[in-house]
Amino acid sequence: MADAPKPLDLDxxxxxxxxxxxxxxxxxxxxxxxxxxxxxxxxxASGLEGMDPRRLLRLLVFGQDDDVLATDWxxxxxMCQRCKYACPMGIDVGRIVYELRGMRxxxxxxxNLQRSCDLQKAxxxxxxxxxxxxxxxxxxxxxxxxxxxxxADLQAPIDKHGAEYFLxxxxxxxxxxxxxxxxxWKILHAAGVDWTYASxxxxxxxxxxxxxxxxxxxxxxxxxxxxxxxxxxxxxINTE
Amino acid sequence: xxxxxLEGLRRFRIPHKFELVSIIxxxxxxxxxxxxxxxxxxxxxxLRFTVQDPCKLVRQGLGDExxxxxxxxxxxxAGEANFVEPWPNRSNNYCCGGGGGALQAxxxxxxxxxxxxxxxxxxxxxxxxxxxxxxxxxxxxxxLCAHYGGSWQTTHLWNxxxxxxxxxxxx
Ligand code: SF4
Ligand code: SF4
Numbered sequence: 001m002a003d004a005p006k007p008l009d010l011d012x013x014x015x016x017x018x019x020x021x022x023x024x025x026x027x028x029x030x031x032x033x034x035x036x037x038x039x040x041x042x043x044x045a046s047g048l049e050g051m052d053p054r055r056l057l058r059l060l061v062f063g064q065d066d067d068v069l070a071t072d073w074x075x076x077x078x079m080c081q082r083c084k085y086a087c088p089m090g091i092d093v094g095r096i097v098y099e100l101r102g103m104r105x106x107x108x109x110x111x112n113l114q115r116s117c118d119l120q121k122a123x124x125x126x127x128x129x130x131x132x133x134x135x136x137x138x139x140x141x142x143x144x145x146x147x148x149x150x151x152a153d154l155q156a157p158i159d160k161h162g163a164e165y166f167l168x169x170x171x172x173x174x175x176x177x178x179x180x181x182x183x184x185w186k187i188l189h190a191a192g193v194d195w196t197y198a199s200x201x202x203x204x205x206x207x208x209x210x211x212x213x214x215x216x217x218x219x220x221x222x223x224x225x226x227x228x229x230x231x232x233x234x235x236x237i238n239t240e
Numbered sequence: 241x242x243x244x245x246l247e248g249l250r251r252f253r254i255p256h257k258f259e260l261v262s263i264i265x266x267x268x269x270x271x272x273x274x275x276x277x278x279x280x281x282x283x284x285x286x287l288r289f290t291v292q293d294p295c296k297l298v299r300q301g302l303g304d305e306x307x308x309x310x311x312x313x314x315x316x317x318a319g320e321a322n323f324v325e326p327w328p329n330r331s332n333n334y335c336c337g338g339g340g341g342a343l344q345a346x347x348x349x350x351x352x353x354x355x356x357x358x359x360x361x362x363x364x365x366x367x368x369x370x371x372x373x374x375x376x377x378x379x380x381x382x383x384l385c386a387h388y389g390g391s392w393q394t395t396h397l398w399n400x401x402x403x404x405x406x407x408x409x410x411x
Binding site for chain 2 (some may be wrong): 115184207220224225240
């Protein structure tokens with residue numbers, strides 16, 4: 001055996017990454033790409049970081065795994081899925097990018113992106129304490145009732161069991177522009193809607209979709225679903 | 241964000257008893273039912289409005305139907321003649337460039353280069369107001385407008401609904 005010729009190192013042609021992606025995405029259809037370029041022409045991330053959706057697919061198909069794993073283009077692609085909408089073969093590069101993002105070790109992901117998700121896993125994406133949310137809502141409501149007599153009967157209920165609608169609240173408003181919440185309250189009030197916020201898992205921003213870890217994404221959605229069901233409401237209103 | 245919840249419930253088969261709805265669908269339904277009354281006559285200067293169709297709500301979420309609802313509400317609030325359609329639009333719209341966590345990820349130059357297309361698309365409408373129903377789109381389009389020197393106002397939809405609101409006279 002000592003004299004046997006050394007086998008060619010075909011590592012770079014073994015397309016491990018492609019197999020891994022197809023394992024996670026059985027209908028990923030990477031091999032069906034016609035290289036027609038429709039995705040490229042419709043993708044605003046084309047050319048950033050010297051990459052575009054078609055090129056990313058070619059690198060995957062040809063097993064250039066190191067290049068694919070190294071490119072920061074996965075953060076230039078916004079996972080908007082316009083490529084899938086345009087592609088004659090229905091190839092979803094955004095979904096592939098999601099898988100690739102999840103393959104980055106946590107400490108090599110954009111810090112603030114991972115942080116928004118980590119904060120949301122604890123409560124909400126800006127990290128304000130739940131008590132502060134409850135307090136801000138109450139305080140802003142008081143102020144409107146005091147300063148705008150025609151809205152003296154405005155409501156902003158929290159944890160109202162059996163309300164018809166649960167309203168989520170992007171954490172940005174109570175944190176940095178609380179007066180923006182008031183518009184929504186006024187609309188719901190004028191329409192005579194029976195609604196409630198929750199004092200836990202009230203932020204619907206859900207940034208855990210973006211760093212690429214399905215377990216984190218699942219956790220935040222599951223917690224919200226449990227909380228909304230525990231309020232016994234019929235509809236979950238998402239505002240964005 | 242609508243898609244993260246919708247797709248999360250589906251992909252992870254999370255049991256739930258509620259129905260997930262978009263506020264845009266509800267605005268449109270309530271206006272159609274006469275439950276929410278709006279009057280565009282406040283728009284005496286003929287401010288022209290256009291919309292950003294958020295990827296997560298339209299293309300990836302509820303499709304063109306919710307894009308139609310968005311237009312219906314804007315027309316009802318701003319006046320029939322004061323709506324300008326962007327191009328491309330609805331499910332074929334471009335992402336604002338702030339999506340996918342781009343606003344958090346910190347590659348600012350890439351994000352703005354991506355958004356250049358969005359800036360040009362919106363500038364071409366000549367609108368005075370760009371309605372951004374999604375928080376991400378809102379922050380990104382605000383930034384693009386300032387960075388590339390646009391002259392429109394970037395706002396949520398709720399501000400204008402309140403502006404146009406007609407309330408029953410107090411009993
Ligand atoms: S549009 Fe689809 S088939 Fe055409 S190059 Fe892109 S991924 Fe390949
Ligand atoms: S998902 Fe990514 S590759 Fe596809 S069009 Fe959007 S930015 Fe481009």
